[in-house]
Amino acid sequence: MPQPKKTNRKSDRPYNAKANLSVLFxxxxxxxxSPQTVKIEAIVLPAxxxxxxxxxxxxxxxxxxxxxxxxxxxxxxxxxxxxxGSYELVAGERRxxxxxxxxxxxxxxxxxxxxxxxxxxxxxxxNLQREDLNPVEETEGIVTLLGIQLQESPxxxxxxxHRMDNEQKKKVTNNVIGNAEKQKIESLFEGLGQNWQSFVxxxxxxxxxxxxxxxxxRQGNIxxxxxxxxxxxxxxxxxxxLLENAIANSLSLSQIRELIKExxxxxQQSELKTRxxxxxxxxxxxxxxxxDPKKKKKLExxxxxxxKLIT
Numbered sequence: 001m002p003q004p005k006k007t008n009r010k011s012d013r014p015y016n017a018k019a020n021l022s023v024l025f026x027x028x029x030x031x032x033x034s035p036q037t038v039k040i041e042a043i044v045l046p047a048x049x050x051x052x053x054x055x056x057x058x059x060x061x062x063x064x065x066x067x068x069x070x071x072x073x074x075x076x077x078x079x080x081x082x083x084x085g086s087y088e089l090v091a092g093e094r095r096x097x098x099x100x101x102x103x104x105x106x107x108x109x110x111x112x113x114x115x116x117x118x119x120x121x122x123x124x125x126x127n128l129q130r131e132d133l134n135p136v137e138e139t140e141g142i143v144t145l146l147g148i149q150l151q152e153s154p155x156x157x158x159x160x161x162h163r164m165d166n167e168q169k170k171k172v173t174n175n176v177i178g179n180a181e182k183q184k185i186e187s188l189f190e191g192l193g194q195n196w197q198s199f200v201x202x203x204x205x206x207x208x209x210x211x212x213x214x215x216x217x218r219q220g221n222i223x224x225x226x227x228x229x230x231x232x233x234x235x236x237x238x239x240x241x242l243l244e245n246a247i248a249n250s251l252s253l254s255q256i257r258e259l260i261k262e263x264x265x266x267x268q269q270s271e272l273k274t275r276x277x278x279x280x281x282x283x284x285x286x287x288x289x290x291x292d293p294k295k296k297k298k299l300e301x302x303x304x305x306x307x308k309l310i311t
Contacts, residue, residue: 037106040099043077043087046119054094055220062098071095074110078119087111090119091126121148128192136218139203142192149184158204161185165200212240221247229256238263 075096077087087109089096099107114122124145127133133141146157164182189196206224209217209231217227226246233239242263246256289295 036111037108038077038087039105040096040107042085043075043089043096043107043109044080045093045096046088046090046123054097059094059097059101062094063101066095066098066104067102071099071104071107074108076112076122077109078112078114088119090114090122117148121145124148125192134218134220135203135224136206136214139199139206142188142194142199142203143207146185146188149188150181158207161196161200161204165197168197210236210239213243216243216247223253226251226253226256229253229260233260233263235263 073092073095075092076090078090080086080088090112096107124141128138128141128145140154143154143157146152146161147154150157150160152160160181164185185196189199206214206217209227213222213227213231216222217224222230222243230239230243230246233242242256242259245251245259251259283289283299289299
């Protein structure tokens with residue numbers, strides 16, 4: 001009798017997810033209640049969610065796995081205040097979404113009493129340990145997590161990381177960064193299996209990309225190398241058109257670079273016109289230019305050259 005063929009499709013393998021929370025708590029994780037099942041309608045998503053984009057194809061794979069094998073790893077929830085029997089989801093949003101799509105009425109959960117900061121930190125760590133997290137979400141997640149740990153705003157964290165990097169490069173011995181802060185930052189990156197200096201130099205620049213390029217990267221529509229190349233186009237209209245073309249036609253990096261070369265004459269023309277407009281405005285507003293005889297004479301000479309040029 002022939003043996004059935006083995007398949008290696010992701011949907012045939014049970015989806016299992018386990019976040020390593022030692023990054024936050026070490027060996028002293030918060031106490032948990034006994035695992036139990038609750039109705040999925042009793043669980044609500046948090047108002048602030050660290051993950052914004054879910055790949056539809058991968059979510060469908062998890063849904064098929066849940067239909068075939070059920071949910072193997074509990075969702076992590078915390079009780080909602082003043083709403084007995086209701087819970088807020090802390091970790092496991094993909095499993096939650098897959099369970100809803102599979103029309104499962106009850107799901108296994110682990111209940112924890114958590115503060116707002118602890119809940120957000122756990123949600124961030126869970127997402128940061130996912131292999132499919134895109135670089136923008138990962139960068140924003142790490143900055144947010146550091147902000148919670150050090151009780152600073154994202155802007156302050158970015159500034160702090162740049163100062164640390166400058167001190168490290170210059171080998172400054174009299175550091176302005178406190179040792180406690182530095183140790184917390186280094187410890188968090190070590191727990192996530194990352195190098196903080198590489199993060200500062202290779203990931204933080206992502207957050208300065210043009211908005212439309214950043215959003216496409218955040219949604220997983222384009223690779224970082226392609227997004228970086230497209231962001232170099234200064235003209236907003238041309239950049240947007242190139243971005244849409246690259247996504248719609250799955251252009252390679254070399255194809256994108258060729259199109260950017262073709263755009264350069266147009267881009268240079270646009271930049272020159274912008275410079276001319278700005279200079280003309282300054283000339284009109286400058287009182288000194290019109291009152292100073294030497295400058296006035298120089299302006300007259302330049303105008304004569306410009307008139308010859310356009311005729």
